[in-house]
Amino acid sequence: MERLPGFRDFYPEPLPHADTWSADARQFIFDKWRETAKRYNFREYDGPPLEPLELFTTKSGEEIVGQLYNFTDKGERAVSLRPEMTPTLARMVAAHERNYKKPIKWFALPQLFRYERQQKGRLREHFQFNADIIGETDPAADAELIALLIDTLRAFGLTEQDFVIRLSSRNAWQEFYKTKMGSTRVPRVESGVAPDSSFRRDAENRTPEACAPRNDSTNEYNFFQIIDKLERTPKEESEKKLSALGFSLADVNQFIESGKPTAELENILQNLAARGLGSFVKIDYRVIRGLAYYTGIVFEAFDAKGEFRAIAGGGRYDNLVKLISGGKVNLPALGFGMGDVVLLEILKARGLLPKFDANVDVFVLIEDETLRAPSLKLIQELRAAGFAVEYPLTPAKPDKQFKRAQELKAAFTAKVESESYVRIRNLKSRDEIVAGFADAANHLR
Amino acid sequence: MERLPGFRDFYPEPLPHADTWSADARQFIFDKWRETAKRYNFREYDGPPLEPLELFTTKSGEEIVGQLYNFTDKGERAVSLRPEMTPTLARMVAAHERNYKKPIKWFALPQLFRYERQQKGRLREHFQFNADIIGETDPAADAELIALLIDTLRAFGLTEQDFVIRLSSRNAWQEFYKTKMGSTRVPRVESGVAPDSSFRRDAENRTPEACAPRNDSTNEYNFFQIIDKLERTPKEESEKKLSALGFSLADVNQFIESGKPTAELENILQNLAARGLGSFVKIDYRVIRGLAYYTGIVFEAFDAKGEFRAIAGGGRYDNLVKLISGGKVNLPALGFGMGDVVLLEILKARGLLPKFDANVDVFVLIEDETLRAPSLKLIQELRAAGFAVEYPLTPAKPDKQFKRAQELKAAFTAKVESESYVRIRNLKSRDEIVAGFADAANHLR
Numbered sequence: 001m002e003r004l005p006g007f008r009d010f011y012p013e014p015l016p017h018a019d020t021w022s023a024d025a026r027q028f029i030f031d032k033w034r035e036t037a038k039r040y041n042f043r044e045y046d047g048p049p050l051e052p053l054e055l056f057t058t059k060s061g062e063e064i065v066g067q068l069y070n071f072t073d074k075g076e077r078a079v080s081l082r083p084e085m086t087p088t089l090a091r092m093v094a095a096h097e098r099n100y101k102k103p104i105k106w107f108a109l110p111q112l113f114r115y116e117r118q119q120k121g122r123l124r125e126h127f128q129f130n131a132d133i134i135g136e137t138d139p140a141a142d143a144e145l146i147a148l149l150i151d152t153l154r155a156f157g158l159t160e161q162d163f164v165i166r167l168s169s170r171n172a173w174q175e176f177y178k179t180k181m182g183s184t185r186v187p188r189v190e191s192g193v194a195p196d197s198s199f200r201r202d203a204e205n206r207t208p209e210a211c212a213p214r215n216d217s218t219n220e221y222n223f224f225q226i227i228d229k230l231e232r233t234p235k236e237e238s239e240k241k242l243s244a245l246g247f248s249l250a251d252v253n254q255f256i257e258s259g260k261p262t263a264e265l266e267n268i269l270q271n272l273a274a275r276g277l278g279s280f281v282k283i284d285y286r287v288i289r290g291l292a293y294y295t296g297i298v299f300e301a302f303d304a305k306g307e308f309r310a311i312a313g314g315g316r317y318d319n320l321v322k323l324i325s326g327g328k329v330n331l332p333a334l335g336f337g338m339g340d341v342v343l344l345e346i347l348k349a350r351g352l353l354p355k356f357d358a359n360v361d362v363f364v365l366i367e368d369e370t371l372r373a374p375s376l377k378l379i380q381e382l383r384a385a386g387f388a389v390e391y392p393l394t395p396a397k398p399d400k401q402f403k404r405a406q407e408l409k410a411a412f413t414a415k416v417e418s419e420s421y422v423r424i425r426n427l428k429s430r431d432e433i434v435a436g437f438a439d440a441a442n443h444l445r
Numbered sequence: 446m447e448r449l450p451g452f453r454d455f456y457p458e459p460l461p462h463a464d465t466w467s468a469d470a471r472q473f474i475f476d477k478w479r480e481t482a483k484r485y486n487f488r489e490y491d492g493p494p495l496e497p498l499e500l501f502t503t504k505s506g507e508e509i510v511g512q513l514y515n516f517t518d519k520g521e522r523a524v525s526l527r528p529e530m531t532p533t534l535a536r537m538v539a540a541h542e543r544n545y546k547k548p549i550k551w552f553a554l555p556q557l558f559r560y561e562r563q564q565k566g567r568l569r570e571h572f573q574f575n576a577d578i579i580g581e582t583d584p585a586a587d588a589e590l591i592a593l594l595i596d597t598l599r600a601f602g603l604t605e606q607d608f609v610i611r612l613s614s615r616n617a618w619q620e621f622y623k624t625k626m627g628s629t630r631v632p633r634v635e636s637g638v639a640p641d642s643s644f645r646r647d648a649e650n651r652t653p654e655a656c657a658p659r660n661d662s663t664n665e666y667n668f669f670q671i672i673d674k675l676e677r678t679p680k681e682e683s684e685k686k687l688s689a690l691g692f693s694l695a696d697v698n699q700f701i702e703s704g705k706p707t708a709e710l711e712n713i714l715q716n717l718a719a720r721g722l723g724s725f726v727k728i729d730y731r732v733i734r735g736l737a738y739y740t741g742i743v744f745e746a747f748d749a750k751g752e753f754r755a756i757a758g759g760g761r762y763d764n765l766v767k768l769i770s771g772g773k774v775n776l777p778a779l780g781f782g783m784g785d786v787v788l789l790e791i792l793k794a795r796g797l798l799p800k801f802d803a804n805v806d807v808f809v810l811i812e813d814e815t816l817r818a819p820s821l822k823l824i825q826e827l828r829a830a831g832f833a834v835e836y837p838l839t840p841a842k843p844d845k846q847f848k849r850a851q852e853l854k855a856a857f858t859a860k861v862e863s864e865s866y867v868r869i870r871n872l873k874s875r876d877e878i879v880a881g882f883a884d885a886a887n888h889l890r
Contacts (some may be wrong), residue, residue, distance in 0.1 A: 393548060
C-alpha cells in the first residue's frame with residue numbers, strides 16, 4: 001500500500017531510500033527554529049490543521065479554492081487543510097488579543113497543505129516556521145522580525161556568503177506609482193501624506209482587493225502585478241503593459257536600480273546595522289510578493305548564489321486581523337514564513353547538516369546470561385540518570401553485541417561483571433575501568 | 446470566525462480563556478515524550494496525517510469508516526485523516542524494513558483525528574505518543590516496551606501511588622477458552638502447542654478477523670467481546686451470553702481473580718522486577734482491549750485512583766505488518782499509544798505541571814533613546830550568546846519598562862550606560878554590577 005502522492009514519510013537515519021525523508025533532519029530544523037524564536041522572546045502557538053474554508057477565502061478570495069486541500073466534512077461543513085498559518089493566527093489573535101500585551105510576538109511550526117491538480121510530483125505538504133509581530137506599527141518591529149529571520153538562518157551555520165534578505169516596500173512602489181501618475185496624467189494629490197499611510201488598516205469588505213491600498217484602482221493592482229512578474233516576463237511584454245497604464249519600463253528600471261530606501265526602509269536598515277546585521281540585507285524593489293494582502297514592507301530571503309527558490313518571505317499585513325475579525329479587532333501585523341523543504345536543500349548543498357545517528361550513550365553488553373538481571377538493573381539506573389542506553393534484548397554472541405555498539409556509535413560500553421562491579425569502556429579513547437555498580441554513571445560523563 | 450468543533454487552539458500561557466489549550470503544556474509533554482524515548486534508544490519517525498482510506502479499512506474493516514475523518518479528495522481518492530499511527534507504521538516498516546536492524550524501536554508524536562457524529566463537544570483530534578518494537582517475538586521486548594511506558598509517566602513526576610499498568614494477555618484468555626471448551630464440549634487439540642503460537646503471524650486475508658487467532662471461530666471472537674465488556678455489562682447479561690458459548694461466569698471470574706500469570710507474563714514480570722519496576726505492574730485479566738488485531742500481551746496504564754480514562758494502552762500485534770504489506774513482509778510487533786488529553790488532566794490534578802512563562806533571561810532597558818543603537822548591539826550579542834532577550838521596541842517610560850521586565854519574569858535587566866558600560870541587575874537577588882560591554886554576557890549565568 002502506498003502513501004498519497006505529494007506526502008512524505010519521515011524515517012530515522014540512515015535513510016533507507018531516496019524517496020524517503022529524514023525525521024532526524026526535520027527535528028534538527030524544528031529545534032533550531034524553536035531555539036532562535038525563544039532567544040527573540042517569541043512564544044509558541046498552534047491552531048487546528050483543519051479550518052473552515054471560509055477562513056481562507058475571506059483572506060484570499062474564492063480563487064484560492066483551486067489550490068486548497070478542501071472538502072466537505074460529514075457535518076456538511078466546507079473545510080480545508082490549512083494552506084498557510086496567517087489566517088488562523090489572525091483568528092486566534094482577534095479572539096483573545098485583550099489578554100496579551102502588545103506587541104504580541106508569536107511563532108508556530110505548522111504543517112501546511114495545498115492541492116494543485118496540475119503539479120504531479122510536487123509536494124502537497126510542508127512544514128513552515130511562522131513568526132509574527134502583532135500590534136506595532138513602528139518600523140522597529142519590522143527590524144526585529146527581519147533580525148529574527150537572519151539569526152534563524154545563521155543558527156544553521158549559514159553566513160552572509162550564503163544568503164541575502166531582499167528588502168522592499170509596497171509603500172515605496174505606491175509612492176512611485178502616485179508620483180509617476182501625477183507627473184504624466186493625473187494631478188498629484190495627497191502629497192503631504194506619509195508614504196505608508198494609505199496602505200494600512202483600511203479594509204472594508206471581504207474581497208481580496210480589501211487588502212490592497214485604499215485608493216486602489218484596478219490600474220494600481222495591475223501595476224503591482226506587472227512589477228511582481230517583471231523578472232519572469234519578456235522585456236517587450238512588460239514595456240507594453242506598463243505603457244498601457246501610463247508608465248515606462250525605463251522609469252521602473254531606474255527606480256529599481258536606484259535602490260534608494262524610503263524613510264521607513266532607511267529606519268529599518270539603520271536598526272539592523274546597529275545590531276551588526278547590515279550586511280545581510282539589501283534593498284531590492286523587484287521583490288513585491290504576489291499576495292494581495294501585504295500593506296508595507298515586503299522581503300524575501302534568498303541564497304546568495306540564486307540557485308534555489310526563496311528560503312523565506314514575509315511582510316506587513318496591517319489589514320488582515322480586521323478583515324478576519326469582521327471589523328471587530330484592528331491590529332497592525334507583520335510576519336514571515338520559512339519552509340522546511342528549500343531550507344533542507346540549501347543546508348545539504350552547503351554541507352551544514354550534521355550526521356544523524358542513534359546518539360546512544362552506553363551500550364550494555366550482556367555476555368553472561370546469568371547476569372541479565374543485574375544488567376537490567378544497571379540499564380534502568382543509567383537511563384534514570386539521563387543516559388540513552390541500548391542492549392541486546394535477547395542472548396547474542398559477544399562479538400555481535402560489540403559490533404552493534406559500534407554501529408550505534410555508542411560512546412561507552414558497560415558490562416556487569418558481578419553483582420558489584422561494572423566494566424566501562426570508552427569506545428573512542430579505548431580506556432577501560434572497572435567501577436562499583438552504584439558509581440558507574442559517574443564514569444560516563 | 447470560529448474554529449471547527451472538536452479542534453483545539455493552543456495559546457501561550459497564561460491562557461486567555463477556559464476554552465483554549467496551552468501551547469506551553471503541549472510542548473512540555475512532547476519534550477518529555479521525546480526525551481524518555483531517546484533514553485530507551487527509540488528513534489523518531491513520522492508519516493502523512495492523510496492516508497488512503499484503504500490503509501485503515503484493511504486493518505479494522507469497513508465498520509471503522511463511521512468513526513473516521515474521511516473524504517474524497519480532488520483526485521477522486523478515498524482518503525482519511527489518520528485515526529491512529531499503527532497502520533502508517535506498518536506500511537513504512539513493510540516498505541523499508543531490510544534497511545533496519547531488528548528489533549526496530551521507533552516512536553512518533555502524531556496528531557490523530559476521528560469524526561463521530563453523535564459526540565458533540567468531544568474532541569475530534571488529539572496528539573499521541575506512539576512507541577513500537579518490531580521484529581522481536583521474545584517477551585523481553587514486551588518488558589522493554591512496558592518499562593518505557595512506566596518511565597515515560599515517571600518522567601512527569603508520576604509515581605506508583607499515581608498509576609498502575611494493568612497487564613493481561615490474549616494468549617492467557619485463549620488458553621482459558623481452549624481448556625474450558627476442551628473440558629466441556631470439544632476434544633482438546635493442539636495441547637502441545639505453545640500458548641501464544643496460534644495467535645501470531647497467520648493473517649491470510651484482509652478482513653478484521655484476519656488479525657484474530659488462526660483457529661478463531663465466531664464463538665471465540667464473541668467470547669473475547671464478552672470479556673472486553675465484562676466491567677460495563679450487568680452480571681446477568683454476561684452470565685447469559687457466556688453460557689450460550691458453553692462457559693460459566695463463575696469460571697471466568699475465578700480465572701480473573703486468580704491473576705495467575707502465564708509463563709510469558711511471568712517472564713515479563715521478572716524482567717520488570719529486575720529493573721526495579723515490579724511495583725508498577727499488576728496482572729489484570731479484565732483488560733483485553735477491544736481492537737481485534739492484538740495477538741499477545743495487552744496492557745493499559747490507569748491512574749491508581751481510577752478517576753480518569755486510560756492514560757495509555759497497547760499490546761502485541763504480530764499479524765499487522767503482514768496484513769498491511771499484503772503478505773510480503775512478516776514481522777512480529779508490539780506498541781502502545783498515550784494521548785495528550787488524559788495525561789494533561791492527570792498532571793493538572795496532581796499539580797505536576799510547571800508554571801509556564803516567557804522564560805526571558807534578560808530584559809534590556811532603553812531609558813535613553815540616544816543609546817538605542819548600542820542597546821541593539823548589546824541585545825544582538827546577548828542573543829548570539831544564547832540568552833532569551835526582550836526589550837522595548839519603541840520608546841517607553843522607565844517604570845513601564847521595568848514593570849514589563851518583571852511581568853516577563855526576566856532573570857536580569859541590562860541597561861547600556863555608555864558605549865562602553867552596561868549596568869546589570871539580578872532581579873531576584875537585586876544585586877547590581879556595572880560591566881564592560883564585551884563582558885556583559887559573563888555576568889548573566
